[in-house]
Amino acid sequence: MFKVTFKFEGAEDVITYAQEGENLLEIARKSNVAIDAPCSGNASCGKCRVKLIGGEIESPKTRHITDEEYAEGWRLACVSKVTGDVEVQVPDIASAYRSRMKVADLSSKEEVAIFEKAKSDVESAGISLTNSLDVINVKMNVPTLDDTMPDNERLVRAIKKQTGIKKVRMPYSVLRKISYVFRESNFEVQCVIRSTENDIFIYDVYKKDEKVVIGGLAIDIGTTTVSALLIDMKSGEILGKASSGNGQIRYGADVINRIIESMKPGGSEKLQKAVIQETINPMIQQMCRASGFKPEHIYRLSIASNTTMNHLLTGMNGDPIRMEPYIPTFYKTNSLFASDIGIQVNPDAHIIMAPNIGSYVGGDITAGTLVSMLWNRPEFSLFIDLGTNGELVFGNSDFMMSCACSAGPAFEGGDISCGMRATDGAIEACTIDKETMEPTYSIIGEEGQKPVGLCGSGIIDVISELFRTGIINPKGKFVREGKRVRHDHFGMGSYVLAFEEEAGSVKDVEINEVDIDNFIRAKGAIFSAVRTMLASLDFDVSMIDDVYVAGGIGSGINMKNAVHIGMFPDIPLEKFHYIGNSSLSGAYTMLLSRDAERKCYELASNMTYLELSTVPSYMDEFVACCFIPHTDRTLFPSVTEA
Structure with a gap:
């Protein structure tokens, strides 16, 4: 050894x-x-x-x-x-890209504004922000020699009499503690329940004078990043927010590599452990610790993730997803509880999963569509979720079509030598002086934070600025020389954003031609998917009224720069709206509202799924997009004019 x-x-x-x-x-x-x-x-x-x-x-x-x-x-x-x-x-860039957990400062209005807006939007569409969880006070007769009814029957009978509901269910976790609580509280207790028209489920029992908060957890499981919200289920108040790299990424940056890894001996268990025990559970502990909350008081979870992540989370066989005819084990399920998969909250916490639409369009897109409000507008809108898979939805209140393209992890820092998640030390915005070629950038983190790498929004800005200033040509090759532009002995060029002495890592922060080429393919996948889906409906980009862009790739996207490099259609900039992590917003709304949950299922069942690999013209569109901004410059008149 x-x-x-x-x-x-x-x-x-x-x-x-x-x-x-x-x-x-x-x-x-x-x-x-x-x-x-x-x-x-x-x-x-x-x-x-x-x-x-x-x-x-x-x-x-x-x-x-x-x-x-x-x-x-x-x-x-x-x-x-x-x-x-x-x-x-x-290298520090590896830990920055994957492992660092960020717990949000909720005193910042920016951290909670996007979720408050999502809640307000669905409510204004007539969706009630109520759920089936509640706390009820129950007073029982104290046992005597003449009244020897057991504790569980005593509680069930009292609840039936008080509510009029004929069926009351009590899990083992409650049965185990009632004898202590009853006697400490003289048989006057508070019960956390889930009630429907037909039955009541008892989640927990408290003493009559104990403070009770019903907790809920919304989780967005991305291929690269996992984000979560801890909320008060009665008020909707956000008690905690955190994000972390998905521990599964060490088994591959994309879903295909992870599916292959899961099919090896013990692979499924390793991938499930990576996302639950190494990612989700530590995030829960951190949020609960920061907010003074107990994990066992979390009684409901809402999870939004892509189809493959759903399967790897639940330990199910994902191999059929990648093999024709691409059939998953499930699109939707309503039968999971926290104890089934080892999430460390109340063991009987019910897990709501946003329904999938196709093998490569998952619940994260259904949840995002819910809060984008496409379904509630007569105008034609385009919803784009930028992640390891780029997913799109186009439509209005009459119809919706969705599709997915393999953009790769570039939007979240993967496939980029200095790429990282949108966490402390990430350059999230940048401009470059045309004459001196010197960069000016903003960095995520506290004042004085040194740059460690580039997150998605920063990569968009840097590549756009390199092209605008003539430092790179439309193929992404370096054509100018200067202090910050250098070439290795193979002739590959790179641009240095921060030299080692300026950076917060062990080497220079620089972007090279391979990085740029990887990103050009990623942005090309998005734009070619937009064009292909619109063409299948006999539409063109001029018919788009609004574009809603989602994805946790920074504090925002410079839409002008995204158009400038050919990632988004060249339409008026006022039509673009950045809505942040819509998957997490949708999971939050589904968690808080039973009606929103039902609406999400309705959207999934009514949405048409377009499999791009079956469209003959898609590959031609993609190849044409692998250029800045495009091989057909007439598609980007504003760029040509600039």
């Missing part, structure tokens, strides 16, 4: 042990060490870099590591084998 030490900038070392010949990336995965591996260890992406500090390791030089970098100790973890005791340094 050999000792393997993973070292981090500003964090404690992780020490583990491995057999001779064991793969370093697999060791990191088993040790819960955040090494970015979008290709899931296939040696094709070159992002699982670590730096050899000491000891022995067998690692061939690959095309992703230059001679100078190899001499400095840089290695790819996926092709490295342990041959002795070894120490490696994990």
Whole structure:
């Protein structure tokens, strides 16, 4: 056995042990060490870099590591084998991209405004913001020798008499505690219940004078990022908000790689553990700790995620999703409870899952469509959710069509050498001086925060500015020279946003031609999907009245820059609206409102799903879009004019 030490900038070392010949990336995965591996260890992406500090390791030089970098100790973890005791340094960008958890400051109006608006919009559409959870006071007769009824029957009979409901259900978790609570409270108690026309379910029992808050949890499970809200179910008040990298990302940046990984021996359990035990449960603990709330007082969960994430979360077989004819185990289910999958809240908490529409259009889009309000407007609107998969919905109050395209993780920082999630240290907006080529940028975090990398909104700005200032050409190649533009010995160009001494990481923050090419493909996937879906309906972009853009890729998107690089249609900028993380907003609304939950199911059942891979013209559209802004410049008159 050999000792393997993973070292981090500003964090404690992780020490583990491995057999001779064991793969370093697999060791990191088993040790819960955040090494970015979008290709899931296939040696094709070159992002699982670590730096050899000491000891022995067998690692061939690959095309992703230059001679100078190899001499400095840089290695790819996926092709490295342990041959002795070894120490490696994990770059800070890996932990920034994946692992850092952000707990929101709810005193900031910006943090809660988007959810308040979602709640207001659905209410104005006639959807009642009420749910089936409640607290009732129950007074029972104290037992005597003449009245020896058992505790459970005593409570059930009292509730039936008080409510008139004939069926009352009591789970084991309540049965186990009632004898203590009854006697401490002289048989006057408060019950947390879920009531319907036909039955009552008892979630919990409290003493008569105890303060009771009914908690709910809304979760958006993205391929790259997981976000959550802790709320008071009676008032709708947001008690906590947090986001974190999806722990599954070490098994691949896209859903296909993760499905493949899940089919390996023990793979399904590993992926389920990564998202629940390593991501969701720590977020719950952090939010509850910050708000002084107990996890066991969370009685309902609402989850919005794509179809594959739903399957990996629940430990179900996802392989049929990626194989023709692309059939999932379920589109919707109403039979899950927290204890079934190990989410650490009240064990009887019911899980509401936003319904999926197709194999690659999931509940995150259904939830987002709900709060985008497309279904309540006569105007033709386009809803775009920017994530690892780009999903679109087009329509109005009469019809809706949806489709999905594989944009890759670029919008959330993946496939970009300096990419990261929209968390502290991420450059989220940028301008570049045309004459000096010097950048000016804003960074997420407290004042004085140094840049660590680029999040999605920052990448859009940087590439747009590089093109606007003539630093890159329409193919994304560098054509100007200067202090911040450099080329390696292979001739590949890059632009330095922050030199090492200016940055908050162990190396320069720079974007290179490979990054730009990856992003051009991502934006090309979005625009080609828009064009293909509209063409299938015999529409064109001039017929779009409004565009609603969603995705947690920064504090906002510069729509002008997004149009400038050919990601969005060239229509008047006032038609664009950024609505943030609509998946989480929709999950929040579904959690709070039984009517909103029903509406979400209705939207899913009424939406037409277009499978782009079956449209012959889609690939031609995509190839034409892999250019800034497009091979057909007439589609972007404002860019040509500028």
